[in-house]
Amino acid sequence: MTITLDGFPATRRLILKGAGAVALFGFGGFSLGSALAGANDKYPEDAFKQKSDADAIKSLYGKTAEVSDKVKLDAPEIAENGAVVPISVSSTLADVTSISILVSENPNALAASYRIPAGTLPSVANRLKMAKTTNVIAIVEAGGKLYSASKEVKVTVGGCGG
């Protein structure tokens, strides 16, 4: 970048910046609102890169979860094939905005995160890979707070080592 002394290009840049900000606000109002609502904006690249479950939750939501019996996590006691472990999460909490599932000792703990718009039921079923016997953690975001449930799943053949 060049440093200008006469001030003219700098002024022009300021004007452009101003126009840019207006454009951002004009088009970005909606996405700004949903960004404030928590994990409800775009693909959470960083959260998926975190190794530990605690870091992934922090990266995804910026807060910690409290254990709640209103989060229901369905997972098998023993998974014979770690490559395909059926896991479902549902909740009786009101105003659920997202559901995330983490596998503690996978190379990257966060497995899946689901955005639940108003009108969609707080219930999801999917199939995940598990490297070894470890805890599966379900996080439910409801009314801006985080609730969790966890369960240990024994894996006899890991799903990550091939």
Added chain:
Amino acid sequence: MASTIRVRATSSGETTEVQALIQHPMDSGYVKDAKGDLIPPHFIQELTFEYDGKSVFVADWGPAVSKDPYVKFSFKGGKKGDDLKISWVDNKGASDTTTAKIQ
């Protein structure tokens, strides 16, 4: 090419239950091939379900989701014969879209 997305959306009057099965390798980046070389990560990152112009469900996935992923959810509303639009995009920028009729 046939669609990679298979969807069944069933309306029970008040709610619509959606089950989707997608053909995708979902390579984690931790598995080696026969020669001992790591297979690079290749997985769906975002899967979106739209009804009536609004998203009713968005999945953000990492590589820990199983190969040929399956997902099930339900939303309020949705009428028989209406369209449900499903699309995904993976970490290499590939994507697919399909539209299913609610049954």
